[in-house]
Amino acid sequence: MNPGTPFASLGVVGGGAWGTALASLCAANGVPTTLWAREDAVIRAVNDAHENTAFLPGVPLPESLKALNSLGMAAENEALLFVVPAQFARPVLAELRSGAGGRAIPVALCSKGIERATGMLMTEVLHEVWPEAEPAVLSGPSFARDVALGMPTAVTLAAADRDLGSRWVATVGAAHFRPYLSDDLTGAELGGAVKNVLAIAAGVVEGKGLGESARAALIARGFAEFQRLGVALGAKPETMAGLSGLGDLILTASSAHSRNMSLGIELGKGRALDDILAERNTVSEGVATAGAIHALAVKAGAETPICEAVAALVAGEKSVDEIIAALLARPFRSEA
Numbered sequence: 001m002n003p004g005t006p007f008a009s010l011g012v013v014g015g016g017a018w019g020t021a022l023a024s025l026c027a028a029n030g031v032p033t034t035l036w037a038r039e040d041a042v043i044r045a046v047n048d049a050h051e052n053t054a055f056l057p058g059v060p061l062p063e064s065l066k067a068l069n070s071l072g073m074a075a076e077n078e079a080l081l082f083v084v085p086a087q088f089a090r091p092v093l094a095e096l097r098s099g100a101g102g103r104a105i106p107v108a109l110c111s112k113g114i115e116r117a118t119g120m121l122m123t124e125v126l127h128e129v130w131p132e133a134e135p136a137v138l139s140g141p142s143f144a145r146d147v148a149l150g151m152p153t154a155v156t157l158a159a160a161d162r163d164l165g166s167r168w169v170a171t172v173g174a175a176h177f178r179p180y181l182s183d184d185l186t187g188a189e190l191g192g193a194v195k196n197v198l199a200i201a202a203g204v205v206e207g208k209g210l211g212e213s214a215r216a217a218l219i220a221r222g223f224a225e226f227q228r229l230g231v232a233l234g235a236k237p238e239t240m241a242g243l244s245g246l247g248d249l250i251l252t253a254s255s256a257h258s259r260n261m262s263l264g265i266e267l268g269k270g271r272a273l274d275d276i277l278a279e280r281n282t283v284s285e286g287v288a289t290a291g292a293i294h295a296l297a298v299k300a301g302a303e304t305p306i307c308e309a310v311a312a313l314v315a316g317e318k319s320v321d322e323i324i325a326a327l328l329a330r331p332f333r334s335e336a
């Protein structure tokens, strides 16, 4: 692969844990980087104490990283990493487009979810809101804290154009953060969205004490769902089996550090969803995405019983015991 040229300036939009980790990485690479955050307290903490105390406490950030709250200024950069949770993405992208004056600039989407109101993937939302933007998708098994602390990580970086992909690799890549190029944007973003829903299910298995064998079965059968849906939506099977697919599913469905899995654990212990969400300031994308995935799957004619069960659980339509009973009562079938 020809080495690309890093972008001359980068705006990271979204000052949660993941946006902060990615901004820190790019700033440490020497790319002039600014971080857009909604919260004044985050902006002050990043600029004054070089730490995002709200969302990524205890991780020192490069002094060269500057935070701001103007989307208009963020849009003046040569390229953008977009890390706003999926349910809030549309208005933020619209404001960025207006700040950019409708310019065609590279936007790498790093959020892992589907817009509940429309059932759209993030690339579809971007295309609708800002058709001139040049999309890429960065997704894979990568906890923000691991990346920010310099622990080894590998991700999928999908872009339709190889030169564009190489520029992103040169901007975010580091010895400990290894992006692998792909041209399958749909596959890359679908993996990140679906694994969050399956991680909630894996958490329920854990919280309910159903055992590690059950969790392994859930991961494998969840992966089968994910492949069926991916194929129906035009994703490549190798993407589903790669870092942004199986890789992220393994991480998120086996670690209580995952917000989605830990939420599932609490649900499995019998706690109410609203009580769990009320005590968190962080996002668990699978909650809003579950229903959207199920609806997409129905439309695409793909059978996704685990995602359907999670959708019914978080919508309050079925209890944990009811979804477990329904999954175990399914008829025996061939594995493929």
Ligand SMILES: NC(=O)C1=CN([C@@H]2O[C@H](COP(=O)(O)OP(=O)(O)OC[C@H]3O[C@@H](n4cnc5c(N)ncnc54)[C@H](O)[C@@H]3O)[C@@H](O)[C@H]2O)C=CC1
Pocket (backbone or CB within 6 Å): 014, 015, 016, 017, 018, 019, 020, 037, 038, 039, 055, 083, 084, 085, 086, 088, 092, 110, 111, 112, 113, 142, 143, 144, 145, 281, 282, 283, 285
């Ligand atoms: N944290 C992680 O390890 C990783 C997260 N991601 C994805 O990155 C995206 C962002 O997640 P995190 O950075 O972890 O967020 P976070 O959970 O650390 O922080 C919540 C974020 O949501 C934002 N937010 C809340 N209400 C909002 C609103 N009304 N409008 C706009 N923004 C609002 C907050 O400003 C904050 O940036 C998600 O899609 C997540 O799935 C992807 C890879 C790793």
Ligand SMILES: O=C(CO)COP(=O)(O)O
Pocket (backbone or CB within 6 Å): 112, 140, 141, 142, 143, 144, 196, 199, 248, 251, 252, 257, 258, 259, 260, 261, 283, 284, 285
């Ligand atoms: O996407 C992630 C790791 O790849 C983070 O997962 P959670 O949002 O469940 O914490």
